[in-house]
Amino acid sequence: MYLYQDNKEVFNVTDSVTGIWDKMAGWVDKLILNLPNFILAILVMIFFVFIAKLVVKFVRRLMRKSNASSSIIDISVSFVKIIIIAVGFFIALGVLDLNKVLTSVLAGAGVVGLAIGLALQGTLHNTFSGIILSFRSELEVGDWIESNDFAGEVQEVNLRNVVIKQSDNNLVIIPNIKIVENPFKNLSSTSRSRVILDCRVGYESDLEEVEKITLHVIENIFDQKENEKVEFAYTKFGKSSIKFVVRFWTDVSKQRDILFAKHKAILAIRKSFNENSIQIPFPIKTLDFGKNKLSSETIHINSKTDSDSSKEE
Known part of the structure; x- marks a missing residue:
């Protein structure tokens, strides 16, 4: 490729092309x-x-x-x-x-x-967590779960995250590691669930009658299966009412079922209480300004003087 002429290196094109x-x-x-x-x-x-x-x-x-x-x-x-x-x-x-x-x-x-x-330690954690979740029967596509302050229907379980659809139709993506490390509730894992409803009545009410009416109403709406029953208990003396809780069983596969079970129970209890003149009071605040904090003034008008002065004018 190179020739030496007068101790100088000279490039040879022919040799280069031949080499290539x-x-x-x-x-x-x-x-x-x-x-x-x-x-x-x-x-x-x-x-x-x-x-x-x-x-x-x-x-x-x-x-x-x-x-x-x-x-x-x-x-x-x-x-x-x-x-x-x-x-x-x-x-x-x-x-x-x-x-x-x-x-x-x-x-x-x-x-x-x-x-x-x-x-990618975090990503690998999610990947291995996804493998663990995929082989757990407690979490499957279509289940309604509550986890990390979110609730919705499971749409997808992949190697990175769990995708759930909330009741407002928005998607929430939760990293797998959050599901594995934190507790989650699966409402679809059981066909029946207990619904807990809080209520209250006035102090003038007959408490035994209130309990009897409430139990009768709930038992007529929601069928209780074997080893299931409606439970009623007074829980607290409130400022303006006595509070109680009623618990009953119904078919539940998602949060919506609990919501409308409470809806039906509230409508029926309210209607029955009205029919039996049972009051559900609401808190009342009384503003007391004190008797000595207000003063009254009496204004005397001399009508005669006023009429005389008007005549003079």
Whole structure:
């Protein structure tokens, strides 16, 4: 490439072009020689992708027969697919006789994985929490849950978060780690639930009669099954009323069921109390300004004097 003339280095274009051509010719030769292996590697990848699709369908069908939740099925299928394709990738590298490259890839993947793990600790926590949630029967898509001061129907459980739809139709995304580390209530896990309703009556009321009427009203509206009953108890002497609580069982799968159960109970109790002249008082505040704090004045008008002065005018 370089010639020396008078102890000076001179660039030779012909030699440079010849060198580049030789390298390209060597690459073409290697490509032709390795073309069968390259085609075989592609066929291996296509084969493993096809196998992954078949296995995924089989696993999905098998898990559906076992009544597994949709979130468990999706995550399990994703893992199976990734593992099969990864095996096919490594076999394709072996077919290309890239063992050194394979070793480098594995070593690099280990270093990169460590770096990513340190940088994404929170994300990995959510990922592992998502795996845990997916295999827990206490939380499934369609359930109504209360957690982290939010309540709604579970729309999705993925590897990062849980998506719930609130009663106002807004979506709330809660990180999986928050669900795993904090308590949550699942209203859909049981078909029946106890509804607690607070109420009060005036001090002039017959308390035994109030209890009898309330129990009769609730028992007529809500059927109580075996080992279930309506419970009534006075709880407190208030400033203007006596407070009581009534508890009864009803079918509940979401917060809306509790809301309208209370609605029906309040309408029926209020109607029955009116029919029986039972008052539900409300707090009354009396403002006392004190007897000695106000003074009155008496104004005397001399009508005669006023009339005389008017005449003079």
